[in-house]
Amino acid sequence: MSLALAIVGTVFLAGGVFFCVVGGIGLLRLPDFYSRCHAAGMTDSAGAMGILVGLCFFAEPLVIVKLLTVVGFIWLSSVVSTHALVKAAYARGIKLENPRVRDWTVRPAKTAAAEAAGDVPKAAKVPSLDLAAMADSDADAGSTSGGEQGLAQSHGAESESESESESESESESESESESESESESESESESDDSEESRT
Amino acid sequence: MTELPLEAVLFVFLLVVGIVVGRLRNLFGAAMLTGIFSFLSAGLFTLLTAVDVAFTEAAVGAGISTVLFLATLALTDDTERESERSWLAIGVVSLTGLALFFGTFDMPAFGDPDAPIHHGVGRHYLMHSWDEIGLPNVVTSVLASYRGYDTFGELAVVFTAGIGVLLLLRSKAAVMGAKAKPIPVRSRAPYVREMPIVRAVAKVMLPFILLFALYVQAHGDFGPGGGFQAGVVFAAAFILYGLVWGPRAVQGIAPERMLEGGMAFGVLLYGGVGVAALFAGGTFLDYSAFTPEHPSHGQHWGIFLVELGVGITVSAVMVVIYFVFTARPRPRLPKRKKGALAPPRLTAVPELPVETPKEGSS
Amino acid sequence: MDFPYATEVFFSAALGIVVTMSLALLRSILGPSTYDRILALNSFGTKTVLLIAIAGFLDGRPEWLDLAIVYALINFIGTLAVLRFSKYGSLAAATQPSDDEEEVPERPSLEQP
């Protein structure tokens, strides 16, 4: 075994560390919670895989199995924990900082300028959104470099696609959306009850 | 020694996290930072090659402690009330810190081979445990045999904690033997339905967690792990099940009575092994007395049974604590001021609307 | 190990992880919301797994990976608890009759476009 394997391992390790650090920077620098989730997700998947697979090149067979097990479980558990976290945050009304990225129920903006005007008043009707903070962050986002805006926007697109895939995978999404449209102002327990009685 | 700079950095992190936790008013956030604290200590323990300790920290810190913190917050309030800063407390803490700092002055240097700890009983354990007990993991030998009585005591501590929680926190209704109503499958539905992804992943993970717990239980003789860690991991599986399918569902699998029995059974098993050693002609917990002609066999058996007792009690106590916390009705709290992040139950919670973009646009 | 610089490689990888840890730590301290802290916590957890894995290789004791497996297996339980807590304010959740009456928070009307 050899130098070659070790070098490949080193390359993997370097890649993993690179993803970790970049993800860490993203975790720190990205403007709102949901985009930070994206960055953190990257360290969990790509970074962790890079490092653990890299270690495989230095290890004995049994240890390799263990390493791959860790990779597999991290992929499962960190993904689901990010999912749960985003759901929890959304349930508590954590907001998107960038007004050009609209809520899940809204189609993403084609051009930022066209949407910006129409978006803010809509958001204002959602009670848990904090308008003032949003305006602040808007100013921030505007003043910072284009690169960051680009990041935020690309994140918006991603969250969009995520929601799409999720809704496809969830078989119950239909009934949920039904109840949503039927009884928007109902309290949750009531809607739950009604669903129970239906099933 | 190559890790020394890493250790130093982690220690600094530990300090920072500690200070931030102390200053944070939002207890929810503080609980989360405590999680980071536990990760850091687990990392540090590993770097200091105290792997068994790190394992314990990992098992408790990763799975259980956050859940218990949140369960507590759910019963109380998640923001610390404004209170005057207690200078007395700060003074006491600083004084303690200062004393500890001075205490290091005459301590043997870190890693000093001449330090007393390397020449006292520790040396005996390292040099003779293979002959006397024959387990590769010296930590297990020390904990379960050389100082097995301490571990028995610690198990009793865990058991006492379980008893205390049951005595103090179990709601009156549960005490009076009011049978928990079996949940009709129908009403369990929203609980399960709302998190399909979580449910799916939990289903995949659960058997692995249980299997791994058994591995840790059995493998403690050879590598890091043992009864305590296994018990915690085992309990973590139950708690996961409870989080996804609801505590009542767990009660279907592990009724509270059974857990209470398990709690007691583990201690009895441990103590029973000790008493059996008395009857075999040794002193309390002298496993060698079981097989006088081949002492290390007896040691192996004794350690196996004893660790099993630890695992049973620990997992039962953990699940019992989880039950008791989650089954309590939440007390009514006085209204809070506006401002800080409102507690969940008073906030308007938008349910995650799962809609396709098409519908949204229409 | 044939590779002469293995220790250096592992050490620098560990260093990189510690750097990432510091970034996550900063995020957890800055907040601003509790969920950012949890995010940082999760990220931190993964970094700890990696650090432990590498520490095992640094000390030539790769069987320490058991620890990493523990984290990988049960680390997400805490986050699930957070989800439960955030949605219901209780880990007991909505199925319990006692909670049904008033504990479950009201759902606001989300404006549909």
Next chain:
Amino acid sequence: MSGLKAHFPVLLVVVPLLTAPLLALIRQKQVARALALLSALATAVIGWGLVIAAREQVEPLSYHLGGWPPPIGIEYVVSQASAFVVAIVSSIAALGLLLGTRETRKEVTEGQQHLYYAAYLLCLAGLLGMAITGDAFNVFVFLEISSLSTYSLVAMGNRRRAFSAAFNYLILGTIGGTFVLIGIGLLYQVTGTLNVQDIAHRVQELEDVAPDSHNLTLLVAFVFMIVGLGLKLAVFPLHQWLPGAYAEAPAAVSAFLAGTATKVIYFQLLRTTVVFFGAAHVFGALRFGTHVLMPLSIAGMFIGSIAAIYQPTLKRMLAYSSVGQVGYLTLALSFGTEAGVQAGLLHLGAHAVTKAGLFCVVAAIVAGVGSNRIQRLNGLGKRMPIVAFAFVLGGVGLIGVPGTSGFVSKWALLQAAFASEHYLVAGLVLLSSLVAVVYVWRIVEVMYFQAPPVDEKTTHDNLAMVPALILLGASVLFGLFPDQVVELAADAAHQLFLEPGSLPPLPTGGHG
């Protein structure tokens, strides 16, 4: 039988420790009560058996747990002193259980009683284990068992305040326990061993190497252990938890705790100062006794007793009086002499019996009058003559009137003070006894010189009076015929003070 006798040291702890989970399994309250009582009685028998066994030996008995010789494994040491403490603790625990049966029915929810008894037995096991072990870390483990169970027992009191009292106790007790642990950890750092005798050897070696300069780590270890134990013992400025805990706990628990918990901790304090760090060092070079412990003890004596005068309820009064009595205990230690320790052990026994007896009487009063507020006791001398008389008997014991155990121990204390030429301190002891007269007299006045209320019914709880009379009777008996016990205490003190160097060093096998 003789085979079983060899295992008495460990059975003493294991019997209650294993009965506790058995109770949790059985879940049947009648059986649980009977079994708990049986187990506590068995423990008491074993405790007195150990006293006899220890009297027969010159050297302390040693029991090797797990079959490993001492520094490698854990050792139980039955010295004269530890046997004495253990016997008192286990007897009071058994009597407390006897008292508790009726009380418990009222104060503990129906389905929980087996757990309550389990917690009680765990507490007993913890205290006994702490007293008898010869291993420093084992002390901490059993300290944890007893503390944790005590917190839940205190919280079982039937007023809501019991929770906050238990919470206070929990916080301060945990701090105390942690400090003790830090101290033990630092000790291990510098000695490399956890066995008490071994530690004593090594600490003396360290002190001999540099007699003039203090080893800072050792010093800090000492400070942490003393502060931690001081917290658990309720030495004067650290006593805040005690009144609440004693006052709000169920009556049986108050009696049990007042008679045992602080006593065992006091024994640990004795060992820490005299054995671990060496009396010569602690009281000689460090001047810990005269400069730290003595002023605090005297302050505690007076402040506790004076505060007791102003308390509205009997239980709180007795609790503050306990703070004062702890002052006497630590004062006896602060002389740093064998006579002082002898007086301390005597007072330990005397106060344990008296205070536990008094709390039993209070239980009877509460059962009869329905309250322990002092205003409600008017005319109790006529309404419940035996109970009132028993209370006066106990109160007189607290003051230290000749013929009671309190007199014997205070006399020993005065002798010790004179022997070490602390004449002023002796005077202060007498003065503080006068304060005790005031708070006892206050009760006597209410009970005997105030007219009983016209239309108030009193119920008599004769069962509660049984342990009370046994305990107070023991106190009087000891006061009248003190010779045996005084001799025992003298021997125990002497054994504690033996230079660790004079005992054979332990075969470590690993040293060097």
